[in-house]
Amino acid sequence: xxxxxxxxxxxxxxxxxxxxxxxxxxxxxxxxxxxxxxxxxxxxxxxxxxxxxxxxxxxxxxxxxxxxxxxxxxxxxxxxxxxxxxxxxxxxxxxxxxxxxxxxxxxxxxxxxxxxxxxxxxxxxxxxxxxxxxxxxxxxxxxxxxxxxxxxxxxxxxxxxxxxxxxxxxxxxxxxxxxxxxxxxxxxxxxxxxxxxxxxxxxxxxxxxxxxxxxxxxxxxxxxxxxxxxxxxxxxxxxxxxxxxxxxxxxx
Amino acid sequence: xxxxxxxxxxxxxxxxxxxxxxxxxxxxxxxxxxxxxxxxxxxxxxxxxxxxxxxxxxxxxxxxxxxxxxxxxxxxxxxxxxxxxxxxxxxxxxxxxxxxxxxxxxxxxxxxxxxxxxxxxxxxxxxxxxxxxxxxxxxxxxxxxxxxxxxxxxxxxxxxxxxxxxxxxxxxxxxxxxxxxxxxxxxxxxxxxxxxxxxxxxxxxxxxxxxxxxxxxxxxxxxxxxxxxxxxxxxxxxxxxxxxxxxxxxxxxxxxxxxxxxxxxxxxxxxxxxxxxxxxxx
Numbered sequence: 001x002x003x004x005x006x007x008x009x010x011x012x013x014x015x016x017x018x019x020x021x022x023x024x025x026x027x028x029x030x031x032x033x034x035x036x037x038x039x040x041x042x043x044x045x046x047x048x049x050x051x052x053x054x055x056x057x058x059x060x061x062x063x064x065x066x067x068x069x070x071x072x073x074x075x076x077x078x079x080x081x082x083x084x085x086x087x088x089x090x091x092x093x094x095x096x097x098x099x100x101x102x103x104x105x106x107x108x109x110x111x112x113x114x115x116x117x118x119x120x121x122x123x124x125x126x127x128x129x130x131x132x133x134x135x136x137x138x139x140x141x142x143x144x145x146x147x148x149x150x151x152x153x154x155x156x157x158x159x160x161x162x163x164x165x166x167x168x169x170x171x172x173x174x175x176x177x178x179x180x181x182x183x184x185x186x187x188x189x190x191x192x193x194x195x196x197x198x199x200x201x202x203x204x205x206x207x208x209x210x211x212x213x214x215x216x217x218x219x220x221x222x223x224x225x226x227x228x229x230x231x232x233x234x235x236x237x238x239x240x241x242x243x244x245x246x247x248x249x250x251x252x
Numbered sequence: 253x254x255x256x257x258x259x260x261x262x263x264x265x266x267x268x269x270x271x272x273x274x275x276x277x278x279x280x281x282x283x284x285x286x287x288x289x290x291x292x293x294x295x296x297x298x299x300x301x302x303x304x305x306x307x308x309x310x311x312x313x314x315x316x317x318x319x320x321x322x323x324x325x326x327x328x329x330x331x332x333x334x335x336x337x338x339x340x341x342x343x344x345x346x347x348x349x350x351x352x353x354x355x356x357x358x359x360x361x362x363x364x365x366x367x368x369x370x371x372x373x374x375x376x377x378x379x380x381x382x383x384x385x386x387x388x389x390x391x392x393x394x395x396x397x398x399x400x401x402x403x404x405x406x407x408x409x410x411x412x413x414x415x416x417x418x419x420x421x422x423x424x425x426x427x428x429x430x431x432x433x434x435x436x437x438x439x440x441x442x443x444x445x446x447x448x449x450x451x452x453x454x455x456x457x458x459x460x461x462x463x464x465x466x467x468x469x470x471x472x473x474x475x476x477x478x479x480x481x482x483x484x485x486x487x488x489x490x491x492x493x494x495x496x497x498x499x500x501x502x503x504x505x506x507x508x509x510x511x512x513x514x515x516x517x518x519x520x521x522x523x524x525x526x527x528x529x530x531x532x533x534x
Binding site for chain 2: 056058108
């Protein structure tokens, strides 16, 4: 790959004495959807959270190796944690709206990334809510608590909030697993629209979802990357025995 | 067998509820029945005149004001210490779980130390530096003694915030401080208020820690360096009187103390419910 957005080299990660990620080497392409699949507990989420250094907040985490975003080291640096996290936003398994109004949830991202003028906030918030296809549903109730939205709407709100800090990368950890089918579809559609401008790395348990939206697929098993390739090739012509077994549903 | 078990525990539960509420009402009944008749406008609007403690004219305005000054000061002092510590334990230090648990253990021990010990400790320091009983000394002593209570009360509330919420704020690039005040405190506002009330209640009701440190006076304190009277001590001194009328006044003072706590609880509850609007129920 000639221009990888995220480059992971020799990444090993231990939590206390458990070896969670083992010698990961990956080059994740820019402005594409890369989907990580694999059975539960294989390290998918940990890998995702290592990219934006959320693993820093866990007790007993030790890592070695390197991760670069646009050629800049992000794993072995003490500085710029805020910038790294703003560059690679996380959409979690279930929505966690902030305890404030709908408007302020989106404005929060803008505020902490330094845009504080009130007059400038409103059009930006509207733009972001439109990007997340939420504007039409909430435009008359922007001051209502975020908790008053449905789970599906909350997840789109979290997406809008995440986009507010101007990320390059969207890390999504099973973002549709708590949602109803329609909301899931909305999120998938959004990802496909956004993939032109954003590098999306998504963990999923749903093979059909991976087939629908993936440009590239990573298959992980017990902390190792077993196979990585373009979606077309991955699904039509898997090379590794374990991948074949997983795709045919032998283990889950 | 299942039915017997069910009936047994239900009886136990109702019994417990009955005992607790019964006790509460008994206490309230006894202070009302013994004190209500002595409660008067004069009592809450005047300071003691000559011979007040022998049943003559005057009131306990000095103790009311003194108590409010003391507990407000101590609560404020303790709050400014406790909030950052409780937030730190749940954000900054969250990943050093052993250390935080050690801290919790120490705080629980401090919570259990009787207030007279804090009073005696503060008194010994005051002797060392040659300070006299004053409002300031009382505020610091009571403040220090309610700090562990407040920290642990807030800590228990912050602990309930799901990790995902803190993580989503951090993922936006929020700093620890922004996450603490923008997200944790907002989400936990009612719990923080409860912690504040708990501290205030302990502070205003405590007699032992203020006995040596704040002293007692018939005057309303004009500055932090003067001694101050407090309601619990006013109750204590009057209750020991051989004169019936004075003992009744002690109960009236107890009733007043209860009313003050009730009033402040209700007001802060109403205020905290306003903040509660945006809380997320996870």
